[in-house]
Amino acid sequence: MIKMRLDEVATAVDGRLAGADPAAEVTGAVEYDSRKVGPGGLFVAFPGEKVDGHDYAATAVAAGATAVLGTREVEGVPMVLVDDPLAALAALARTVLPKLPDLCVIGLTGSSGKTTTKDLVAQLAARLGPTVAPPGSLNNELGFPYTVLKADEQTRYLVLEMGARGMGHISYLAGIARPRVGVVLNVGTSHIGEFGSVDNIATAKGELAEAVPVDGVAILNADDERVRKMAVRTRGRVVLVGEAPDADVRADDVTVDAHGRASYTLRVARGSVPVRLRVPGRHQVGNSLAAAAVARELGMPLRELGEALGELELRSVRRMDVFERSDGVTVIDDSYNANPASMAAALRALATIGTGRRTVAVLGYMAELGGFERAGHEEVGRLAAELGVDRLFVVSAEAGPIHEGATAQPGWEGRSVVLGDQEAAIDALRADLRPGDVVLVKGSRYRTWDVVDSLREEGSAA
Numbered sequence: 001m002i003k004m005r006l007d008e009v010a011t012a013v014d015g016r017l018a019g020a021d022p023a024a025e026v027t028g029a030v031e032y033d034s035r036k037v038g039p040g041g042l043f044v045a046f047p048g049e050k051v052d053g054h055d056y057a058a059t060a061v062a063a064g065a066t067a068v069l070g071t072r073e074v075e076g077v078p079m080v081l082v083d084d085p086l087a088a089l090a091a092l093a094r095t096v097l098p099k100l101p102d103l104c105v106i107g108l109t110g111s112s113g114k115t116t117t118k119d120l121v122a123q124l125a126a127r128l129g130p131t132v133a134p135p136g137s138l139n140n141e142l143g144f145p146y147t148v149l150k151a152d153e154q155t156r157y158l159v160l161e162m163g164a165r166g167m168g169h170i171s172y173l174a175g176i177a178r179p180r181v182g183v184v185l186n187v188g189t190s191h192i193g194e195f196g197s198v199d200n201i202a203t204a205k206g207e208l209a210e211a212v213p214v215d216g217v218a219i220l221n222a223d224d225e226r227v228r229k230m231a232v233r234t235r236g237r238v239v240l241v242g243e244a245p246d247a248d249v250r251a252d253d254v255t256v257d258a259h260g261r262a263s264y265t266l267r268v269a270r271g272s273v274p275v276r277l278r279v280p281g282r283h284q285v286g287n288s289l290a291a292a293a294v295a296r297e298l299g300m301p302l303r304e305l306g307e308a309l310g311e312l313e314l315r316s317v318r319r320m321d322v323f324e325r326s327d328g329v330t331v332i333d334d335s336y337n338a339n340p341a342s343m344a345a346a347l348r349a350l351a352t353i354g355t356g357r358r359t360v361a362v363l364g365y366m367a368e369l370g371g372f373e374r375a376g377h378e379e380v381g382r383l384a385a386e387l388g389v390d391r392l393f394v395v396s397a398e399a400g401p402i403h404e405g406a407t408a409q410p411g412w413e414g415r416s417v418v419l420g421d422q423e424a425a426i427d428a429l430r431a432d433l434r435p436g437d438v439v440l441v442k443g444s445r446y447r448t449w450d451v452v453d454s455l456r457e458e459g460s461a462a
């Protein structure tokens with residue numbers, strides 16, 4: 001964070017100092033995990049249900065924190081007292097940004113691929129100037145202002161992921177940091193349980209287009225009708241990206257190699273350049289186009305952009321992480337999260353990488369689909385069968401409709417079983433896997449990860 005006196009912090013968050021020197025300065029980072037606090041930092045203590053941050057206030061000060069922002073006094077600890085630390089974090093972020101006039105804020109939203117694309121944008125932006133974009137998925141009312149507060153006078157580009165679990169969430173985040181460049185990737189069915197319909201999700205994601213100012217730019221996916229239509233909701237300039245003929249930043253002649261990596265011709269108004277992606281998955285075409293459009297806005301020349309796109313890597317874990325085991329089994333770890341669209345993208349990658357090999361999909365339950373739950377799981381099973389996946393291990397009875405969707409497909413000769421839990425899936429894989437197989441593991445977080453970790457361990461022991 002930029003340097004601030006404690007009295008300035010108190011004013012910014014509408015708080016009150018207790019046991020603190022008003023002239024003392026915060027010179028380090030704002031953290032809510034006491035283990036991350038360093039000299040000059042500000043520790044934010046949340047009164048949690050299980051763990052109360054205030055219990056760590058003294059530890060934070062011992063680690064060098066200038067003060068602790070919290071809801072009650074702690075003996076011997078310089079405090080900034082507020083009613084609501086989350087609101088205070090937002091208020092602090094709101095105060096800091098106007099002090100950084102040279103900073104360009106880039107915001108991304110969409111149902112799938114926000115973190116992936118945020119990481120791609122960050123790698124391109126970093127070639128042009130100091131960039132802040134932490135790894136992982138800090139996209140909510142906590143992670144978003146926390147990320148904003150990582151910016152300082154040196155930062156040129158601030159790349160922010162914007163998540164929504166309901167209406168108004170993106171507007172709220174944009175009220176903390178208004179993106180001059182706003183990217184909407186896609187509208188799918190993740191969190192549909194809370195939203196009620198895909199149209200409602202489009203309304204919510206479009207809040208980003210609405211937040212883009214007159215001198216800003218909305219980068220919209222031309223291949224997603226609901227996203228394309230957001231063009232009428234922005235005051236900013238619109239840049240369409242995609243494979244559609246009218247896209248301003250377009251991919252032509254897309255091909256995918258045996259490792260699932262796409263190549264294409266990138267076309268913009270002033271020319272074209274060949275692109276060869278290293279990141280696996282056909283869906284990275286769209287993600288990389290969005291990142292390319294951002295880079296163009298930031299001024300990257302086309303030739304450099306072509307090269308830079310080819311050097312992009314995946315930074316956040318468990319998203320399309322493809323690794324080889326010593327026994328010749330290829331594992332696609334896409335276990336970070338799952339919704340029908342990202343399941344489809346991952347199954348397509350499995351089919352491509354597994355061409356001429358035996359393919360195994362270990363698929364778990366997709367959370368937060370509400371009334372769309374059964375249909376969403378069935379759709380995934382149907383696609384697995386259509387793509388000719390050889391073995392389908394459906395993990396947990398809740399995910400059972402994936403099995404039903406697959407086995408209802410006439411002519412599918414693959415085999416599908418429903419396994420009780422991750423342990424059962426690990427056992428089944430141990431018995432079934434053969435050298436040369438390609439295994440995809442995907443589900444909604446939690447213990448789907450255990451399956452990948454076991455595959456990794458057993459592969460290194462092999």
Ligand SMILES: Nc1ncnc2c1ncn2[C@@H]1O[C@H](COP(=O)(O)OP(=O)(O)OP(=O)(O)O)[C@@H](O)[C@H]1O
Nearest residue numbers: 111112113114115116137283320334337341342345
């Ligand atoms: N454009 C895309 N279309 C479909 N699936 C995608 C796309 N980009 C990434 N994915 C897949 O979606 C899953 C989630 O990716 P990622 O974490 O980047 O998305 P996110 O939008 O940040 O998710 P979250 O809402 O959990 O923050 C991963 O399995 C990833 O491989």
Ligand SMILES: [Mg+2]
Nearest residue numbers: 114115137139
């Ligand atoms: Mg994310």
